[in-house]
Amino acid sequence: xxxxxxxxxxxxxxxxxxxxxxxxxxxxxxxxxxxxxxxxxxxxxxxxxxxxxxxxxxxxxxxxxxxxxxxxxxxxxxxxxxxxxxxxxxxxxxxxxxxxxxxxxxxxxxxxxxxxxxxxxxxxxxxxxxxxxxxxxxxxxxxxxxxxxxxxxxxxxxxxxxxxxxxxxxxxxxxxxxxxxxxxxxxxxxxxxxxxxxxxxxxxxxxxxxxxxxxxxxxxxxxxxxxxxxxxxxxxxxxxxxxxxxxxxxxxxxxxxxxxxxxxxxxxxxxxxxxxxxxxxxxxxxxxxxxxxxxxxxxxxxxxxxxxxxxxxxxxxxxxxxxxxxxxxxxxxxxxxxxxxxxxxxxx
Ligand code: XUL
Ligand code: MN
Numbered sequence: 198x199x200x201x202x203x204x205x206x207x208x209x210x211x212x213x214x215x216x217x218x219x220x221x222x223x224x225x226x227x228x229x230x231x232x233x234x235x236x237x238x239x240x241x242x243x244x245x246x247x248x249x250x251x252x253x254x255x256x257x258x259x260x261x262x263x264x265x266x267x268x269x270x271x272x273x274x275x276x277x278x279x280x281x282x283x284x285x286x287x288x289x290x291x292x293x294x295x296x297x298x299x300x301x302x303x304x305x306x307x308x309x310x311x312x313x314x315x316x317x318x319x320x321x322x323x324x325x326x327x328x329x330x331x332x333x334x335x336x337x338x339x340x341x342x343x344x345x346x347x348x349x350x351x352x353x354x355x356x357x358x359x360x361x362x363x364x365x366x367x368x369x370x371x372x373x374x375x376x377x378x379x380x381x382x383x384x385x386x387x388x389x390x391x392x393x394x395x396x397x398x399x400x401x402x403x404x405x406x407x408x409x410x411x412x413x414x415x416x417x418x419x420x421x422x423x424x425x426x427x428x429x430x431x432x433x434x435x436x437x438x439x440x441x442x443x444x445x446x447x448x449x450x451x452x453x454x455x456x457x458x459x460x461x462x463x464x465x466x467x468x469x470x471x472x473x474x475x476x477x478x479x480x481x482x483x484x485x486x487x488x489x490x491x492x493x494x495x496x497x498x499x500x501x502x503x504x505x506x507x508x509x510x511x512x513x514x515x516x517x518x519x520x521x522x523x524x525x526x527x528x529x530x531x532x533x534x535x536x537x538x539x540x541x542x543x544x545x
Contacts, residue, residue, distance in 0.1 A: 203515070204470060208504050209246025209285045209437075209480040212236075212253050215495050216487055223489075230495035232256070236280050242501045246285040246480040247277065251320040254287065254327065258319060259294060266319060270326035277327070284329040285437065285480050286373060286409075289313075289320035292337035292381065300338040302359040303352040303386065310355070314362065321367050331436065332363065333409055335375040340382030352386055357399055364402045371405045373436040377414040380449050389418050390425045394432050411439035411484055412465065413449055423464035430472045438474075439484035440465065440507060451486035454503040455510055459542060466510045467517070481507060517541055 212235045218226040232253070239247065252258045255269045277284060291301035291313050299305055301313030317332075324332055339356060341347045363372055374396065378388035387393055390408045397406035408429045415422040429435035442457040443450050455462035468474075475481065483503045487496040518537065525534040 204473065204475040206475050206481050206507075206511070207246055207283075207478070208244045208507075209248055209283075209482045210239075210244055210484070210500055211248035211250070213250070214483070214485060214487075214500060215497060218487060218489050218491070218496070220489055226489055227492070227496065228494040233276070235495070236276055236282060238495065238497060239282055240280060242497060243504055244500070245281070246283050246482070248285050248333070248482060249287045249323075249327075249329075250290040251287055251316065251323055252290050252293075254323050255319075258316075266323065267326060270323050274327050284324075284327040285482065286331035286333045287320050287324040287327065287329055288333035288335060288375075289317050291316060297338055299346075300340070300352075300382075302336075302355050303339045303347060305347065314359070317359065317363060318366060321363065321370055324370065325367065330369060331371045331373050333373045333375055333437075334360075335377065336385060336387050337377075338382055339387070340379075340385035342383050344384065349386070356386060357396055360396060360406060361401045364400060364405060371407060371436065373407050373409045375409040375411060375414070375439070376418075377411065377449070378418040380417070389415070389420060390429050390434075394429065394434055397432075397434060407434045407436035409437040409439060409482070410435065412441050412454070412461075413443035413451060413484075414439075416443040416461075417446065417449065419446070421464070422461060423468045426465060426468050426474075427472075430468065430474065435474060435479070437479055437482050438465075438469070439482045440503065441483065441485045451484055453485055453499055453506060454483060455506045459510075460538065462506070462510055463513055463538075463542060466507065467514045470511060470514050483507075513542060 212232060215230055215235050217229045254273050255261055255266050291297050296309045296312035304310050321332060360372055374387060374393035376387050376389050376393050378385055390410055393408045397403050400406045410425050412422045415425040426435060440454040442452040442454055444457040483500060485499045485503045487499050521537055
């Protein structure tokens with residue numbers, strides 16, 4: 198491959214990735230870093246895409262009038278333009294407000310479902326105002342804590358209905374579903390990319406419904422993230438990724454990319470790079486969390502390091518001996534193939 202045919206990757210993360218270090222077991226461990234100052238950090242660390250929740254753009258969105266929402270969206274757009282940053286997507290945060298304790302689109306209460314739709318419309322307006330083409334649906338509380346709490350068939354129908362309503366509400370917007378099998382609910386609807394792709398094909402505009410695959414989410418479903426990515430790529434539906442890592446079936450850890458399973462990380466970069474991901478402007482998103490133990494404010498090492506690890510692994514992918522790989526595939530000597538991968542990764 199000559200260098201001109203190699204993808205030049207662009208990176209993104211969300212302001213929530215520069216966290217203040219709180220967790221469910223204790224208070225924040227470092228001083229809060231002002232939200233509006235976070236944008237000045239992106240370029241410095243080699244990132245040019247910003248991922249948003251609706252209230253990352255418009256704080257306290259539920260208390261704002263439509264005019265205030267529009268004004269704040271324009272203020273943020275100017276900030277992004279001044280910093281030379283691109284808004285990758287906006288996601289409705291349908292898991293904080295009291296109306297979303299039982300979910301948004303699948304809540305049993307009609308009033309709560311109406312709130313979810315209102316919030317979704319506002320989110321699309323914000324995306325439009327920022328000039329971003331994508332809405333990410335991480336369906337946080339669209340699931341149940343006990344199976345009998347909801348009619349699951351009806352819940353899936355309601356999710357599809359919400360998607361169709363969004364597609365109708367805006368004829369350009371794309372919907373990127375980010376599947377996750379659990380947390381905060383015990384059992385989530387749309388737990389894998391297969392479910393998301395099925396919803397896409399069932400929707401009114403399959404070309405505008407795609408997926409965002411997060412490493413840890415696939416691993417929590419007991420699946421191999423690179424195969425999940427391959428599935429979406431085979432259907433032309435991989436819009437974005439949240440690379441990170443996960444050490445077994447625990448809470449969602451959002452560890453540094455490659456830090457728990459280097460070989461799985463190699464295979465994710467391999468499937469992305471081999472299949473031209475990024476050529477149409479897709480971002481490499483890094484959804485990683487700072488360690489609670491890390492001192493300072495802002496804490497950003499996890500973002501810089503995950504990006505750096507991605508680039509090191511990319512080098513490993515691009516220097517992997519493809520002739521040997523083909524030869525060992527043909528001779529079906531997978532023992533030798535495995536050893537070759539391991540020695541390549543170990544630098545031997
Ligand atoms: C939750 C998660 C979210 C989404 C955006 O596990 O990954 O941060 O990426 O809502
Ligand atoms: Mn994510």
